[in-house]
Amino acid sequence: MDHHLSNVLPVPASVRRNTLVRRILLWSVVAILIGACGVTILSLINAQSGATATGLGILLSAVVVGIVVPAFLWVDRLEREPTHLLLFAFGWGACVATLGAAFLNDAGGYLLGATSDNNSVVAVFVAPVVEETLKGLPVLLIWLVARRELDGIVDGIVYAGLSAAGFAMIEDVIYLSNGYAEQGDAGLFHTFFVRVTMSPFVHPMFTICTGVGIGIAATARSWGPRIFAPLLGWLCAIGLHALWNAGAVLAESGWLAFYIFLQVPLFAGFIGILIAARHSEGHAIRVNLTPYVDQGWLSTPEVRMLSSVRERQYARAWAKSHGAEREMREFQDAASELAMHRARIERGAADTRTVREERALLDLVTQRRQQFLGTALYRWPDLVA
Incomplete structure (x- = not known):
């Protein structure tokens, strides 16, 4: 700690x-x-x-x-x-x-x-x-x-x-x-x-x-x-x-050419940026939560799940089938916010408020993950966000 x-x-x-x-x-x-x-x-x-x-x-x-x-x-x-x-x-x-x-x-x-x-x-x-x-x-x-x-x-x-x-x-x-x-x-x-x-x-x-x-x-x-x-x-x-x-x-007289040669490439680039941005955020969450594995707050399978949209969806579906969907959502949301706080601390913003909020998030993460420990929740393949 x-x-x-x-x-x-x-x-x-x-x-x-x-x-x-x-x-x-x-x-x-x-x-x-x-x-x-x-x-x-x-x-x-x-x-x-x-x-x-x-x-x-x-x-x-x-x-x-x-x-x-x-x-x-x-x-x-x-x-x-x-x-x-x-x-x-x-x-x-x-x-x-x-x-x-x-x-x-x-x-x-x-x-x-x-x-x-x-x-x-x-x-x-x-x-x-x-x-x-x-x-x-x-x-x-x-x-x-x-x-x-x-x-x-x-x-x-x-x-x-x-x-x-x-x-x-x-x-x-x-x-x-x-x-x-x-x-x-x-x-x-x-x-x-x-x-x-x-x-x-x-x-x-x-x-x-x-x-x-x-x-x-x-x-x-x-x-x-x-x-x-x-x-x-x-x-x-x-x-x-x-x-x-x-x-x-x-292109008032050539609208179709305008659409094909300008609109389509711009739209393709736009979609690529959205996909890359979401993948980048998954990577950032994984990197920033890893220190908490070393400190014993989280496990490696949990960090893998939390940094993957696909595995988050699986975890919520599993939790819903066991009557714990709200707890799982709160666990995931708090862990994501915790990763952003860790990023701020790593950038040098370790002020009293940030540290206090980090501790509150750690307490919430610890509380919400308790009922999922030892269950068959986490899957083990290589995860892609």
């Missing part, structure tokens, strides 16, 4: 209460901001296209949520992020980012002399900068305000992806409602096919670059990567977004 685990100071009750009050006030303000922006952007859409068109747009754009959000929750299976932060990222993208983009894109176009007949200027030179900044901002805020909940590249990807998914959903409402208002059913379903069916991951493909950059910064030991990794990720997001929009503008 590490010697620092024995020197844990209790947190005064007054400090806990004050912290709780500040958190409630902060999240109340955030909820009001997101809600007000959401009501405003939907009111603007309704005023432009009408209630029927807006309702149809909302209904059909929900397909984006049903496709994209589960994909990022799949990436987030090993070390799940807090629900309130996931909702914050999605809500910011859907409400704050879309409303901000609606005004800033117009302002940027006006400054560049763009007209309604020359929207390509806005699409290529203004929208990528404005939208990628606004979509990436919640990830930056989470890193700055709730740093303990952003532990690496996977977390950055998940938060960025959900922010972009929210943005894409409301942007699709705008296009779908306009399509219906201008051309009826034909315009609605043509827009649905092009924007929702054929390219639901467009915005997340760009914004995860910013998430990767912030994720790298979150685990960096020096100031160089902390500054330049997010900046480089943001610039990559803008560049990909501008390339995409430029391709769309140039």
Whole structure:
């Protein structure tokens, strides 16, 4: 056992209460901001296209949520992020980012002399900068305000992806409602096919670059990567977004070629990044939990199970059949969080709070694993996360 685990100071009750009050006030303000922006952007859409068109747009754009959000929750299976932060990222993208983009894109176009007949200027030179900044901002805020909940590249990807998914959903409402208002059913379903069916991951493909950059910064030991990794990720997001929009503008008469030679390779690369990121997180969990095997807190088969999505699923199914599914989930979640705490300690963040939380997680892991010791739970083949 590490010697620092024995020197844990209790947190005064007054400090806990004050912290709780500040958190409630902060999240109340955030909820009001997101809600007000959401009501405003939907009111603007309704005023432009009408209630029927807006309702149809909302209904059909929900397909984006049903496709994209589960994909990022799949990436987030090993070390799940807090629900309130996931909702914050999605809500910011859907409400704050879309409303901000609606005004800033117009302002940027006006400054560049763009007209309604020359929207390509806005699409290529203004929208990528404005939208990628606004979509990436919640990830930056989470890193700055709730740093303990952003532990690496996977977390950055998940938060960025959900922010972009929210943005894409409301942007699709705008296009779908306009399509219906201008051309009826034909315009609605043509827009649905092009924007929702054929390219639901467009915005997340760009914004995860910013998430990767912030994720790298979150685990960096020096100031160089902390500054330049997010900046480089943001610039990559803008560049990909501008390339995409430029391709769309140039390919108005050759949409199929644009889809095959640009959209398909980008989507393949996007899927590859998601798979590699989840595999990397499994490796990180295995590496960071291994010291606890040496100290006697965990066993090697447990670490193998905890670092593999497949084996976690098997363990939960086994536990469910024995009436202990909740205990197994808590064991897995606490162990994943413990691995992230160990990573922070290894990076030199061995402050009192981190050590106290590590000990609490160790106690929870020890308690939850007791009923599984000596059972036929753990399988023994080579495990792949």
